Amino acid sequence: MSKTIAFVFARGGSKGLPGKNIKALCGKPLIQYSIDRALASEQIDDIYVSTDDANIAHVARECGAKVIDRPEELATDNSPEWLSWQHAINWVKQNDGSFKIFVSLPATSPLTAVVDVDSAISQLKQSGADICLSVTPSNHHPSFNMVTLDDERYASLMFNSENKVIRRQDAPKAYNITTCVYAATTDFVMQGKGLFDGKTTAIEVPRERAVDIDDIIDFKFAELLMTEQT
Template sequence: MKNFAFIFARGGSKGLPGKNIRPLLGKPLIEYSIDIAKSSTSIDKVFVSTDDNEIAKIAADAGVEVIFRPNELATDKSPEWLAWRHAIEHVKQLHGEFDNFISLPATSPLRSLDDVETAILKRVETKADICISVVEASRSPFFNMVKQSKNGFFELVNKPESSVERRQDAPKVYDITTVVYAASPSFIMSNYGLFSGNVTSIEVPKERAVDIDDIYDFLLAEAILKKGLSSDS
């Protein structure tokens, strides 16, 4: 069974300019995803899809294959699903068919190797089209998330069938993380969204689910990594 890992990293970022190559404890952010992918015994090849020469150089120096992404697939409005499709087509032309597509976004540097391996295995065992990673949500649409109604007043996003007095009594809900996605290549090529097919998931703890979008996320990831280093010493 061939498992190919992909890291999608654009050069542009409005939330945190240059974030994918920004040094995190002395190492470019993207290298955390590259290193995890290379250390996985389940992954046969690693690719970085980018429109940026500096990102491409870091990837090449790390010994992974670079896929240059067209500019129209590298804007902040470009659906990443289309970049996934472009990468799959490119890789199939060069390396033939493969069984599992694994996306390891550069913005999740705190994932563990076990997160990656578990997602790959769960997708295969459940025969799901895609396995996503989730973290327990801190807010609930059944308890403390509200929306404005047409009359201007506010109401719960989802009204439970009976009154919910404590968040713990509300249905359990999750946030999707960018820790790992494991999917069938054919599912991606024939559909246009995560929930177009059968979806399974792995749950990751909050400390590994940081998704870096702005400087505050970056500083949080840095603090967690520093705490981990101090605990190990």
């Protein structure tokens, strides 16, 4: 039977919010929300945390995850996360055996629900796509809100075309990619180099669950939303 393995990729060197991956959010280390989500999903067979940090590794084990030691060269500010994905897949294959579906659950998205994770895995399987992203409706539509500036500071629409969209309701619906969940085939991750190198599908996540923590303002916002839900 083919396995589905979840991963949390958590570096120790966060600059926007130092120590954020294990910073206490409503009484729990931030990373625990992603681990708990994987443990609660009936579609996920195992959960690993890939990290270069001993403190994160300790917390991850305490929360019930297995740990992959990430090489220093894959844990810098400029390291492409895709390479960390490939490293984790190879590590699991060499140490615990092969699996078919790779799931990334970023620690910075604590409001993601188990239903979002399960939906992404199901959509990947049913669609026959290579990867499934999570998206949320965009606050600002690119047909009206995104411009470029030339050398003389004159503005023009970034997405300009002969078929101009005048009314907002006539514009095609736009979405932002979120960091809630990524589900992909291991073959695609190992052979590709980016999210859109193959057949990409997506699930829609409501805005209140699509919070990505990068700095203290994001952290406080997530804390507020969680407090209101209890």
